[in-house]
Amino acid sequence: MSVVSAPGKMILLGEHAVVFGKPAIAMGIDLRLTCTVRKGRQNTVNGQPLNERQHAYVAAAIRDHWPGGPLDITIDSEFPSGSGLGSSAALTVALLGAMSQMGGGIDEESVARAAFDVESTVQGRASPLDTSVSSHGQGIFVDSAPGKDLLWHIRRDSRQWYVHHCPVPDLTFVVGFTGIRAPTGPLVAKVKRYVDRTRFAKEVVDEIGDITVEGAKRLRDRDVVALGGLMTRDHNLLAILGVSSPELQRLVDAAIPFSYGAKLTGAGGGGSMIALTDRPEKVAGAIARRGGVPYIVRTGVDGVRAEDSPR
Ligand code: PMV
Numbered sequence: 001m002s003v004v005s006a007p008g009k010m011i012l013l014g015e016h017a018v019v020f021g022k023p024a025i026a027m028g029i030d031l032r033l034t035c036t037v038r039k040g041r042q043n044t045v046n047g048q049p050l051n052e053r054q055h056a057y058v059a060a061a062i063r064d065h066w067p068g069g070p071l072d073i074t075i076d077s078e079f080p081s082g083s084g085l086g087s088s089a090a091l092t093v094a095l096l097g098a099m100s101q102m103g104g105g106i107d108e109e110s111v112a113r114a115a116f117d118v119e120s121t122v123q124g125r126a127s128p129l130d131t132s133v134s135s136h137g138q139g140i141f142v143d144s145a146p147g148k149d150l151l152w153h154i155r156r157d158s159r160q161w162y163v164h165h166c167p168v169p170d171l172t173f174v175v176g177f178t179g180i181r182a183p184t185g186p187l188v189a190k191v192k193r194y195v196d197r198t199r200f201a202k203e204v205v206d207e208i209g210d211i212t213v214e215g216a217k218r219l220r221d222r223d224v225v226a227l228g229g230l231m232t233r234d235h236n237l238l239a240i241l242g243v244s245s246p247e248l249q250r251l252v253d254a255a256i257p258f259s260y261g262a263k264l265t266g267a268g269g270g271g272s273m274i275a276l277t278d279r280p281e282k283v284a285g286a287i288a289r290r291g292g293v294p295y296i297v298r299t300g301v302d303g304v305r306a307e308d309s310p311r
Contacts (some may be wrong), residue, residue: 001036001037001038002036002037002038002098002099002101002102002306003034003035003036003037003096003306003307003308004034004035004037004045004094004097004101004106004304004305004307005032005034005035005094005095005097005098005135005199005304005305005307006032006033006091006134006135006303006304006305007028007029007030007031007032007077007087007088007089007090007091007133007134007165007301008028008031008033008060008078008085008087008134008135009027009028009029009085009086009089009090009129009130009133009175009296010026010027010084010085010175010266010272010274011025011088011129011193011265011266012025012026012027012030012139012215012219012231012265012274013025013208013212013215013231013234014208014209014211014212014231014234015213015238015265015266015267016187016191016205016208016238016241016243016261016267016268017187017190017208018127018129018142018214019127019191019192020195020205021144021223022144022205022206022209022212023141023142023143023144023209023212023216023291024141024142024204024212025139025140025141025142025166025211025212025216025219026129026130026132026133026139026140026142026148027133027135027138027139027140027166027168027259027299028133028134028138028139028168028301028303029085029173029175029297029298029300029301030045030203030297030299030301031078031079031295031297032077032078032301033075033076033077033078033079033087033090033091033094033220034075034076034077034094034249035073035075035091035094035095035097036073036074036076036098036224037071037072037073037074037075037095037098037099037102038071038072038139039068039069039070039071039072040070040071040072040215042070043058043062043069043070043071043073044071044072044073044169045058045075046073046074046075047074047118047194050062052074052114057088057091057092057095057118057119057122058073058091058095060091060122061095061096061099061114061123062117063123064117064118065096065099065114065117065184066099066116066202068102070085071099073095073098073307074090074279074309075094077090077091079111079295080177080246082181083175083177083181083263083271083272083293084088084177084266084267084271084272085135085175085272086130086133088119088122088123088133088251089115089119089130089131089133090134091120092115092119092131093111093112093115093131093135093303094156094304095233096097096111096114096115096118097111097304097305097306098265100304101306105159106225106304106305106306108135108136108280108303109151109152110133111135111304112128112131112132112135112136112151112152112154112163113152115131115134115135116128116131116132116156118131120156123157124185125300127142128142128161128162129142129164132151132154132301133302134304135303135304136151136163136165136303137301137302137303137304138164138165138166138167138300138301138303139165139167139219139299140164140165140166141162141163141164141165141166141216142161142162142163142164142273143154143161143162143164144160144161145162146162147162147164148164149165149166149274150162150163151163151164151165159282163279164264166216166219167219167220167236168219168291168299168300169219169222169299169300170298170299170300171222171224171276171298171299171300172276172278172280172285172296173266173274173276173277173280173296173297173298173299174255174259174274174275174277174278174280174284174287174294174295174296174297175273175274175294175295175297176251176254176255176272176273176274176275176287176292176293176294177271177272177292177293177295177297178245178248178251178270178271178272178273178291178292179270179292179293180245180246180247180269180270180271181249181270181271182245182267182269182270182271183267184266184267186269186293187243187267187268187269188267190243191241192241193239194241194242198225200241201241202287203235204240204241205241206238208234208237208238209231211233211234211237212234214226214230214232215227215231218230219259221236222237222238222253224260224276224278225260227260227261227276228259228260228261228262228276229261230261231260231261231262231263231274231276232256232261232262232263234263235252235264235273237261237263237294238263238264238268239264243268243269244264244266244268245268245269245270247270247292248264248268248270248271248273248288248290250289250291250292251273251288251290251292252264252275252295254274254283254286254287254289254290254302255273255275255277255283255286255287256275256279257286258279258282258283258286259261259275259276259277259279259283260277260278261275261276262274262275262276263285268276270296273292275287275301280296281296284288284296305311
């Protein structure tokens with residue numbers, strides 16, 4: 001038997017601009033998904049026979065990355081799927097980690113590469129942001145060129161990403177889930193149309209890139225005031241690109257009075273926002289009063305890891 005967990009994630013800065021080769025920062029959060037894997041008589045997920053449509057990530061991981069016999073898989077998650085917190089990546093990473101553990105040991109980079117492969121197969125056009133940060137934990141800085149602290153370089157079709165380690169202090173954030181599940185693909189396509197057509201949108205993307213580079217420095221210095229300010233600026237630029245929504249804006253506005261800064265996280269359109277704060281209870285209350293689902297989370301967490309206490 002093998003029990004392996006992997007963290008959910010949030011994008012701190014750089015979403016959407018990363019699609020145009022700008023850098024992005026993603027961080028692991030202390031909400032984890034755990035996979036318990038045993039040899040079985042047939043492939044099962046949470047006691048039910050594996051259904052390829054319902055469990056597309058599990059099916060692809062087994063088909064492409066598991067040479068052994070049938071597996072009995074139990075999934076336990078501390079956070080909901082579809083909230084923009086990277087549940088499909090955490091599931092894929094934890095499962096591949098458990099498979100590696102059964103074969104002798106977990107290698108973070110191999111898990112990250114295999115997990116990106118699975119997400120690409122299932123989603124069509126994934127970026128390795130979620131799978132890399134869930135494998136590595138802490139934080140990652142993804143760029144179109146190599147730099148200091150390079151972890152791995154991933155290529156797919158004509159695209160490539162240099163994934164770097166980004167040191168992350170233990171910070172408190174509040175995540176506010178709008179309750180709306182917005183698919184990433186159409187939002188990415190909308191921004192692309194805007195950027196292809198106007199110089200203005202290109203400049204907004206450039207500015208998001210500059211904010212992200214600055215944010216990495218502030219994060220290293222633990223300068224929460226400056227970092228929060230950059231987050232709010234980034235949110236305003238994302239709103240100009242058209243990926244915020246009235247629900248996200250409501251939650252960002254509710255959080256700002258008690259936060260260093262707040263912004264949507266991930267693709268937008270719905271999904272979640274994040275606020276950097278030292279008054280998490282106040283922010284969580286304000287988010288809940290405006291109809292959001294708050295999660296108080298901490299950063300600076302482990303990536304994929306074996307859990308030694310069998311459950
Ligand atoms: O929806 P999420 O949290 O997986 O984030 C998508 C991030 C984008 O930059 C919008 C797209 C991408 O593939 O990087």
